[in-house]
Amino acid sequence: MNPIFDNIILNTDSYKSSHFLQYPPGAQTISSYVESRGGDYPEIIFFGLQMFLKEYLCAPINQAMIDEAEMILSAHGVPFNKAGWRYILDKHGGYLPVAIEAVPEGQLMGPGQVMLQMVNTDENCFWLTNYLETMVLRACWYPTTVATRSYQCKKLIHRFLTETADDTDGLTFKLHDFGARGVSSQESAAISGLAHLVNFQGTDTLAAVLAAKRYYNQSAMPAFSIPAAEHSTITAWGQAHEKDAYGNMLKQFLGPNKAVAVVSDSYDLWKALAMWGDDFKTTIKQSGGALIVRPDSGDPVEIVLKTVQTLAGYFGVTENAKGYQVLPSYVRVIQGDGVNINSIEQILQALKNAGFSAENIAFGMGAGLLQKLNRDILKFAMKASAIKVNGEWRDVFKDPVTDPGKQSKKGRLALVQNDQGGLETVRLEQLNNRRNWLKPVFRNGELLQEYSLAEIRERAGLSFS
Numbered sequence: 001m002n003p004i005f006d007n008i009i010l011n012t013d014s015y016k017s018s019h020f021l022q023y024p025p026g027a028q029t030i031s032s033y034v035e036s037r038g039g040d041y042p043e044i045i046f047f048g049l050q051m052f053l054k055e056y057l058c059a060p061i062n063q064a065m066i067d068e069a070e071m072i073l074s075a076h077g078v079p080f081n082k083a084g085w086r087y088i089l090d091k092h093g094g095y096l097p098v099a100i101e102a103v104p105e106g107q108l109m110g111p112g113q114v115m116l117q118m119v120n121t122d123e124n125c126f127w128l129t130n131y132l133e134t135m136v137l138r139a140c141w142y143p144t145t146v147a148t149r150s151y152q153c154k155k156l157i158h159r160f161l162t163e164t165a166d167d168t169d170g171l172t173f174k175l176h177d178f179g180a181r182g183v184s185s186q187e188s189a190a191i192s193g194l195a196h197l198v199n200f201q202g203t204d205t206l207a208a209v210l211a212a213k214r215y216y217n218q219s220a221m222p223a224f225s226i227p228a229a230e231h232s233t234i235t236a237w238g239q240a241h242e243k244d245a246y247g248n249m250l251k252q253f254l255g256p257n258k259a260v261a262v263v264s265d266s267y268d269l270w271k272a273l274a275m276w277g278d279d280f281k282t283t284i285k286q287s288g289g290a291l292i293v294r295p296d297s298g299d300p301v302e303i304v305l306k307t308v309q310t311l312a313g314y315f316g317v318t319e320n321a322k323g324y325q326v327l328p329s330y331v332r333v334i335q336g337d338g339v340n341i342n343s344i345e346q347i348l349q350a351l352k353n354a355g356f357s358a359e360n361i362a363f364g365m366g367a368g369l370l371q372k373l374n375r376d377i378l379k380f381a382m383k384a385s386a387i388k389v390n391g392e393w394r395d396v397f398k399d400p401v402t403d404p405g406k407q408s409k410k411g412r413l414a415l416v417q418n419d420q421g422g423l424e425t426v427r428l429e430q431l432n433n434r435r436n437w438l439k440p441v442f443r444n445g446e447l448l449q450e451y452s453l454a455e456i457r458e459r460a461g462l463s464f465s
Contacts, residue, residue, distance in 0.1 A: 009069040020081040020127035026390035028123035034116040037379035048143025051215040060094025095445025097122035101438040106456035141380035146195035160348040160358035164324040176202035182367030192370040216453040227253040228261035256288030277314025300338040324357035336364030383408040
């Protein structure tokens with residue numbers, strides 16, 4: 001974390017600093033929750049909270065942070081609750097007196113249900129719960145949205161493999177993360193890249209590998225990559241020596257149980273495919289490894305289909321048990337340009353219509369996976385739902401007549417399994433000895449529940465077993 005941003009008191013919206021003066025007299029405790037109110041996907045995978053808790057909430061504030069916040073916020077034009085923060089420092093050693101319970105990470109659930117609930121544990125700090133909204137909501141919506149989009153891609157690819165392949169082996173390597181350069185920061189790359197690894201095992205986002213080890217106790221390598229060319233390493237040879245550039249790639253990287261990906265559209269894709277199929281066919285066939293051809297420009301649906309058809313003409317195909325054509329195991333295709341969940345479906349459908357199995361292709365997705373999304377994709381919100389005033393709990397909610405979709409929940413909440421097997425939000429007093437799927441994960445600076453990436457993957461992958 002960059003030291004310039006290490007003051008958690010300032011990790012909020014400016015207007016939050018004035019809220020300690022806005023609650024009703026006698027306020028003691030505020031309970032707030034996070035939910036996805038709907039959006040693009042019917043199924044959601046909750047993920048990423050543990051990263052935030054470890055990085056930000058498990059460390060105490062100190063006097064220097066209070067002093068800095070007072071200086072900045074006072075000059076900024078908003079009140080500063082110096083006494084409140086000083087109380088936290090003196091009474092709690094700087095650890096924030098809040099408790100958080102959340103659905104297990106990797107859990108698949110529908111929209112409109114509580115994912116996280118937070119409450120202050122010291123009645124003198126009633127103002128603290130929603131002061132933390134900005135950072136808590138951000139910690140939930142971004143990785144959950146990426147994990148959900150990645151999951152929906154996995155579900156789509158799984159369907160086509162089930163329809164056109166003999167098995168779904170290799171599913172977790174069918175969508176590779178190309179997105180590190182397309183996100184806003186190294187921290188964004190780590191958070192979003194790791195969210196993708198809940199569902200898949202292929203990535204070029206090294207920050208995600210580091211995050212898995214740091215935040216989710218992943219000692220074994222969580223994801224893999226292979227040597228791959230980029231346009232500069234091909235075009236540096238010059239157009240007249242394109243064939244030599246390809247030969248060098250095979251010489252350097254291809255061998256038994258080894259794969260290499262080579263971008264092949266630097267000049268003329270069709271001439272490049274002819275080189276692979278004529279000049280290097282024997283080398284590739286006898287290598288014991290696999291060449292992954294990457295067409296990287298043009299209309300993705302048209303170009304991928306034509307690439308697979310052209311390679312089939314050079315290398316031949318076999319027919320699997322479901323009647324679809326499969327390239328030899330030593331030749332495959334990866335599409336990394338113009339890839340999103342819609343183009344993946346269009347490409348796979350075009351291959352299927354032409355009689356080719358989905359096992360011939362893998363995908364690389366960049367900004368479409370990690371960056372081209374926002375909080376409204378799943379309509380994330382964090383809202384206060386209950387307040388205790390002078391010892392009495394009251395419902396807190398909004399119900400705007402101008403937008404019924406923004407109606408918020410009332411009361412202290414619990415999450416239970418309904419008769420259909422889904423998860424459903426109820427009021428805490430309606431729990432009635434049923435299992436509450438919201439589990440305590442944090443209290444007063446202490447992490448209470450720690451998940452490994454392995455168990456999160458297992459939970460998220462149950463629908464594919």
